[in-house]
Amino acid sequence: MESADPDDSRPPAAPRRLPTLVVTAVVVLALDIATKIAVVASMADGQRIPLLLDGTVSLVLVRNPGAAFSLATGMTWLLTLVALAVVVGIARFARRLHSPGWALALGLVLGGALGNLVDRFFRSPGPLEGHVVDFVSVGWWPVFNAADSAICVGGALLVGLALFGVEIDGSRPSREPRGVAAGEGS
Numbered sequence: 001m002e003s004a005d006p007d008d009s010r011p012p013a014a015p016r017r018l019p020t021l022v023v024t025a026v027v028v029l030a031l032d033i034a035t036k037i038a039v040v041a042s043m044a045d046g047q048r049i050p051l052l053l054d055g056t057v058s059l060v061l062v063r064n065p066g067a068a069f070s071l072a073t074g075m076t077w078l079l080t081l082v083a084l085a086v087v088v089g090i091a092r093f094a095r096r097l098h099s100p101g102w103a104l105a106l107g108l109v110l111g112g113a114l115g116n117l118v119d120r121f122f123r124s125p126g127p128l129e130g131h132v133v134d135f136v137s138v139g140w141w142p143v144f145n146a147a148d149s150a151i152c153v154g155g156a157l158l159v160g161l162a163l164f165g166v167e168i169d170g171s172r173p174s175r176e177p178r179g180v181a182a183g184e185g186s
Contacts, residue, residue: 017103018094024104028111032146033118036133048137062143063123063131080120080128083113098170101161108154115147 043049043061050058066079090110097103116132123130134143165172 015098017097017100020100020103021090021094021097021107021110024107025111025114028108028147028150029114029118032111032115032150035135035146036115036119039135040133043135056139058137059135060137060143062134064134064143065129065131080117083117083120086110086113087117093168096168099161099166099168100170101157101166102168102170105154105157105161108150108157112147112149112151112154115145115150 039059039061043059045061045063048055048058048060052058087110090106090113093106097106119132120130121127123133125131132145132147134145134148136145136149137143167173
């Protein structure tokens with residue numbers, strides 16, 4: 001069947017990128033859970049294992065009751081609710097998702113948020129107050145985990161996409177000055 005408008009030259013819609021988001025989130029979540037299980041099973045709290053550069057990069061088991069960089073340590077329940085809101089927000093955005101870059105970035109953030117939520121729900125001292133397992137130490141930087149890394153990389157990618165004008169639906173804003181339509185000004 002032909003288009004009702006013969007001048008309709010719109011490009012076909014980009015495919016939905018939900019599988020990219022879901023696969024990315026699942027991989028991040030699995031990696032985060034697996035690394036935390038391995039570290040907790042093989043290290044004591046506070047134990048340091050130097051890896052590179054005379055210990056500048058090392059493994060050290062820390063149970064973090066706060067947010068990134070151990071901020072808001074008395075607000076564990078609030079951090080859990082914020083992470084849940086991030087998960088719900090990403091789920092709502094997923095319906096409009098056509099950009100592969102946005103799918104990757106949101107998948108990284110979603111997987112990281114879920115990874116740390118698993119700790120908040122299932123680690124001591126109890127549900128909504130569980131301490132997140134952190135174990136990667138790099139110099140003066142605070143100790144972090146795979147979920148934190150995914151959230152930071154995903155967040156940086158989201159900022160880059162926004163700066164370059166890539167929309168969640170894969171489109172880019174028009175570069176024409178406002179008020180100038182094709183053929184005007186002659």
